[in-house]
Amino acid sequence: MTLLLTPTQTAEALPYPALADEMDALLRDPDVVVPPRIVQPLAGGGSLFVMPAADARVAITKLITFIPDNAARGLPAIQGDIVVFDALTGQRTALLDGPTVTARRTAAVSLLAARLLAPRTDGPLLIVGAGVQGRAHLEAFHEGLGVREVWVASRSAASTDALVQHAHRLGMSARRVMDADAALANCPLVVSCTSAQAVALRARPRTDAFVAAVGAFTPRMVEWAPEVCRWLAAEGLLVVDTRDADHEAGDLLQAGIDVHALATLADVVREPPTHRHQGPVFFKSCGWAGWDLAAARCVMKGLAAAQ
Known part of the structure; x- marks a missing residue:
């Protein structure tokens, strides 16, 4: 079964201190692989980002669009999702709200850097x-x-x-x-x-x-x-x-x-x-897609602990 998390549920699963801790752990993990992201220009001046990453247990692909002038349309600049898979079975395990993950993981990276x-x-x-x-x-x-x-x-x-x-x-x-x-x-x-x-x-x-x-x-x-x-x-x-x-x-x-x-x-x-x-x-x-992988790891750990 795939867990479909709303923006609110995604945010609740990603407390900033825990997410920063998970990023610290990810940077020490030798199994993490993050290939270069694909940035596809779009006709209206925006971009489509395709960002995969994986470790020994979890694989993700982030699919988001960035449209700089969307505020004038009353729309968010970033839209999309993070798809989470089990790295061993290939099963899709979760779908996380892309803008929420992007906001929280970016701030958590800054938090980790400030800590250090x-x-x-x-x-x-x-x-x-x-x-x-x-x-x-x-x-x-x-x-x-x-x-x-x-x-x-x-x-x-x-x-x-x-x-x-x-x-x-x-x-x-x-x-x-x-x-x-x-x-x-x-x-x-x-x-x-x-x-x-x-x-x-x-x-x-x-x-x-x-x-x-x-x-x-x-x-x-x-x-x-x-x-x-x-x-x-x-x-x-x-x-x-x-x-x-x-x-x-x-x-x-x-x-x-x-x-x-x-x-x-x-x-x-x-x-x-x-x-x-x-x-x-x-x-x-x-x-970096590694930050999104850290977010997925944080979410999956929290769900496992709650069960």
Whole structure:
């Protein structure tokens, strides 16, 4: 029997701290295989992503579309599903809501990176971009790091106010800020999750900052000004989520940075730093089917424990 999880059920099966733990375990698992994803351009300017991954027990394929201008249609930018199979029998075991998994696993990756690399984790947290990823990162950093204060910057006043109100419902202190560049001086935790169609941040983060740059996941997308990325490369620590970032990390590629020379999150997990890095940390997240496999593993473990 295939378990069909609604968006709400999918979210409930993926608590952020547990999902981050599962990602840590996946990066240590030698049986994990993740081939390159297929990105098929669509006629309207969007993309179809086909992303398989497997370990010794679980196999998945993520099938999602990304349509950047869907907000104008009143539709989500990401739509689709994650199909989960038993790797031994080939039986389909679950169908997970693709947008929910994408939001939660992306935020959980940032949470894991912050756990390992952030010079300090007490906040305030600055979120630039108040969409789905802004909400997911707010929840992940609140649940996983205990962050109590958040500042929100977005081009949409309605989206900003909605995220601030959500933070208040979680018991957090929250405020709307008009100038994200100015706010960087006050926030040691930063998440940029804009639509990445143009540079959104031109100021330098604090020297004790941890930045999770999420929005740009193709070579043409960008959130951070090239001169800031070059300063970070000279004065801070740059880490990418996987080697796929070598050809996808738009912020860094457009700054002329040799992405292939940067450490990945797997490198950090396998050889944790003995002390916190001195200087800002810039974590560039581009996405990887392995994160979706970790989500499927987390869901299946939770279901097995409940039986």
